[in-house]
Amino acid sequence: MEINPAVTFKHERKVMFAKRPKVLIIGAGLGGLTLGAILQKSDIPYEIFERAPEVKPLGSAMAFGASTAPMFKQLGIYDEFVALAKFNDSIQFCNEKRQTEYKMEFPSFPDGSFSSKMFGADGFIVARPMLYDLMLRQVPTDRIHMGKKVLSTKQGGNGVLLRCSDGTEYEGDILVGADGAYSAVRQSLYAELKKANRLPASDGLPLPFSTVCLVGQTRPLTAEEFPDIAKEKCQFINTLGGDRPYSWSTFTTSQATLCWAVVLYLDKESSKIHDSFRNSEWGPEAASAMCEQVKDFPVVSGGNKKLTIQDLINWTPKELISKVMLEEKVFETWYDCRTVLLGDACHKFNPAGGAGAVNAMHDAVTLGNYINALPHHPTAEEIAEAFKAYHEERIPWVQEAFDTSKIFRIMASKTIVGKIIRFCAKYMPASMQKKSAIRFNANRPQIAFLPKAEDKGSERPAPQPSLSAKTPVAEQSAASPPAQTI
Incomplete structure (x- = not known):
């Protein structure tokens, strides 16, 4: 597949067969596996690619x-x-x-x-190994490809292309970077944005x-x-x-x-x-x-x-x-065109607050909801709008978790500020x-397209915009005969 950013297509969904967007997930960590487990419950095709040759x-x-x-x-x-x-x-x-x-x-x-x-x-x-094994078992083995180190990614109006170090190539409609703090997907995306003078200065700085x-x-x-x-x-x-x-x-x-x-x-x-x-x-x-x-x-x-x-x-x-x-860093840029980031690839917390894995899973729930709600044969613009909604829903919670993690990190240190925080917590x-x-x-958060889990808590959960994201209904193909009524 030749990816050409300048090429766009006029989408006539009524004359096209119903097709859900294919998702390529890079990284088989907890975030990537959670998104895979969620998409497994839908009819969206997906594949997971992990650079490590085996799970440790x-x-x-x-x-x-x-x-x-x-x-x-x-x-x-x-x-x-x-x-x-x-x-x-x-x-x-x-x-x-x-x-x-x-x-x-x-x-x-x-x-x-x-x-x-x-x-x-x-x-x-x-x-962590116990939870990882549990999530790994939620994804069929044929959906996970080990030993797939990403060399380059390319995206455009007609799809995404993934090239791996073993010479293999994979095509899809959406590329998800769930490949950690030094994400190859993020680096490839940011190189494109920097070349186009669209990358915020802070996103170009090294990870502190x-x-x-x-x-x-x-x-x-x-x-x-x-x-x-x-x-x-x-x-x-x-x-x-x-x-x-x-x-x-x-x-x-x-x-x-x-x-x-x-x-x-x-x-x-x-x-x-x-x-x-x-x-x-x-x-x-x-x-x-x-x-x-x-x-x-x-x-x-x-x-x-x-x-x-x-x-x-x-x-x-x-x-x-x-x-x-x-x-420790929250990146400004989480997506562009058909590429989106998840978990440590777009926000890296100090683990003192215990927020890293939880927020990666929350990302997966929110992103999964918006991907599932995309129309059949989505355009690059429709995909980017879904990613925008995902970012807007997640960023306030991510920033709050990031700030809390910093407080817990300082709290566990031997600094004067740490002593003050511990004193305040104690009393x-x-x-x-x-x-x-x-x-x-x-x-x-809950998965929008699955039966809702009963929440018996006296304190109600915060509003979740992606919970109202609905699974699209395929439009009748013009090439198909109309359904007969009796």
């Missing part, structure tokens, strides 16, 4: 609650998700002496209201980052090895470094494993040192040096045994320990806690 069960733990529960229910996987996850109702902040400084209890309040009562679902912690993270997940542990493993609720413990620029967290899982993460906070000088490590992909190659640096950090286990990060490293398979950059009045929780859980 990397990462630590993630928090999910009422904001994703409706989507999981609509996809028919909520009960399975809950079975994989562990109920969580607090974060415990400790110091290097393994002493608890304070405990933040966020789902329940003194007036007796709880998360499930207010928002229709509880909060859970789940190991202020932290580096070491993550892992242990083998299944016994209560004798790690007493907190036996507790019914997830023990989410964040330890703050004293005189060193680190914080580290542990999470118990329903699989009796321990997910852990060590975060290094960078200043201007240390940022320059780490600038050579500009690869946001999960991988064990660069992890060994950081393991050595943090091995003596104390760990709270719930027992008398004085464990350290070294014990967690010893219990973790080497291939499951990885080091990752934690960039925040219940009324303010409740107000904050209501805002945090207000966005509970």
